[in-house]
Amino acid sequence: MRRAPFALAAAVLGMLGCGGGNATDGAPDGTAPRDVVELDSAQLAAAEIVLGTAGSLPPDTIQLTGTITFDAGRVSHVGPRTQGRIQRVYVDIGPRVTEGDTLAVLDSPELSGAQARWAQARVGRELALRNFERAERLHREGIVSERRRLEAEAELRDREAELTATLQVLSALGAEPDTAGSGRFVLRSPLTGEVVEKHATVGEVVGPETSLFVVGELAQVWILLDLYERDLPRLGSGAPAVVTAEAYPERQFAARVTQIGAVVDTVSRTVKVRVAIPNPEHLLKPGMFARAAITVPEATSPVGVPRTAVQSLDGRDVLFVPDGPGRFRPRPVRLGRERAGGWVEVVEGLGRGDTIVVSGAFALKAHLLRATFGEEEP
Numbered sequence: 001m002r003r004a005p006f007a008l009a010a011a012v013l014g015m016l017g018c019g020g021g022n023a024t025d026g027a028p029d030g031t032a033p034r035d036v037v038e039l040d041s042a043q044l045a046a047a048e049i050v051l052g053t054a055g056s057l058p059p060d061t062i063q064l065t066g067t068i069t070f071d072a073g074r075v076s077h078v079g080p081r082t083q084g085r086i087q088r089v090y091v092d093i094g095p096r097v098t099e100g101d102t103l104a105v106l107d108s109p110e111l112s113g114a115q116a117r118w119a120q121a122r123v124g125r126e127l128a129l130r131n132f133e134r135a136e137r138l139h140r141e142g143i144v145s146e147r148r149r150l151e152a153e154a155e156l157r158d159r160e161a162e163l164t165a166t167l168q169v170l171s172a173l174g175a176e177p178d179t180a181g182s183g184r185f186v187l188r189s190p191l192t193g194e195v196v197e198k199h200a201t202v203g204e205v206v207g208p209e210t211s212l213f214v215v216g217e218l219a220q221v222w223i224l225l226d227l228y229e230r231d232l233p234r235l236g237s238g239a240p241a242v243v244t245a246e247a248y249p250e251r252q253f254a255a256r257v258t259q260i261g262a263v264v265d266t267v268s269r270t271v272k273v274r275v276a277i278p279n280p281e282h283l284l285k286p287g288m289f290a291r292a293a294i295t296v297p298e299a300t301s302p303v304g305v306p307r308t309a310v311q312s313l314d315g316r317d318v319l320f321v322p323d324g325p326g327r328f329r330p331r332p333v334r335l336g337r338e339r340a341g342g343w344v345e346v347v348e349g350l351g352r353g354d355t356i357v358v359s360g361a362f363a364l365k366a367h368l369l370r371a372t373f374g375e376e377e378p
Helices: 041-047 109-140 146-172 229-234 361-372
Strands: 051-052 061-070 074-078 085-091 102-107 184-188 195-200 212-216 220-228 240-245 248-260 270-278 289-295 303-306 311-313 316-322 327-332 334-339 344-347 353-361
Touching: 041 361, 051 240, 061 270, 074 085, 085 109, 102 146, 102 212, 109 146, 195 316, 220 229, 220 289, 229 270, 240 327, 270 289, 311 361, 353 361
Parallel strands: none
Antiparallel strands: 051 353, 061 220, 061 289, 074 212, 085 102, 102 184, 195 212, 220 270, 240 248, 240 289, 248 270, 303 344, 311 316, 316 327, 316 353, 334 344
């Protein structure tokens, strides 16, 4: 929670006394000037006046809403690289898996054929190697010609190329060489995380276009936000943020801007902003609605007040300041930008450390207007 920029004086102003202002400070007949409000003890108690000392505004924030999503580098849609029939499923939704764990096993005729071609190429390469070694030995003994030795070497190179090609096919299918050639395709988790989706049923025929599982790591998640074009100059990558989710209204999650989009949407005039949120307890789940308050860096610390302390008199913005025991005077000010949380920047007319009326300013305005129009005080 942000600290208020006022040191409240705990000042229900009965402590200031009532009535008896010095006649020399008032009008010639001893009454208060017409631009000064003077209250007795009962009026002070009813108005509930509270004083505060003006200070620096808390850092400005941009309030945005969005939906929690996976960190794109910590989620994987897992499916087979070949067509096959699911023989067995090893996991369900919820359990945590580690990289390399078996998720399911498929029976794949395509893989079985690739394994058979690899086994055949492996045998052919071994035979060509023995022939080459024999030709090499006989050539050294002068029994066979150089041409015969070169032919044996060329045959060996051909068989090695075939074996390499079959290994590449197996790799593309996500499988390893298997001398049994069973066509058993093992689907493994590519990362450590939780199984958050499962679409695998024993006996189902699936192909490379099928996503059977989604495995995600929730230790860090993202929230994607839409930032209006006009706010782009105010925000930079690395800016701190506080995220709150509807599921946990009392919790605040510290976060940080990690990316600001490079393209402005021509319809909404917004840019995508990515905020990374550490989530060690896995409380935040993808799909949750959340709010993010991103802190805007400022070169200076402007003076500000609660918006409720500002009143309007004769078309001017004013703050009420103490002017003696039980007395208050309106001070004209020039305001700047509105701030999140009900604050407003004061550009002119107020200094850091000045005492103002924080609460009860509307009651003072009402008393002043009644005095101006000659109405009898209650």
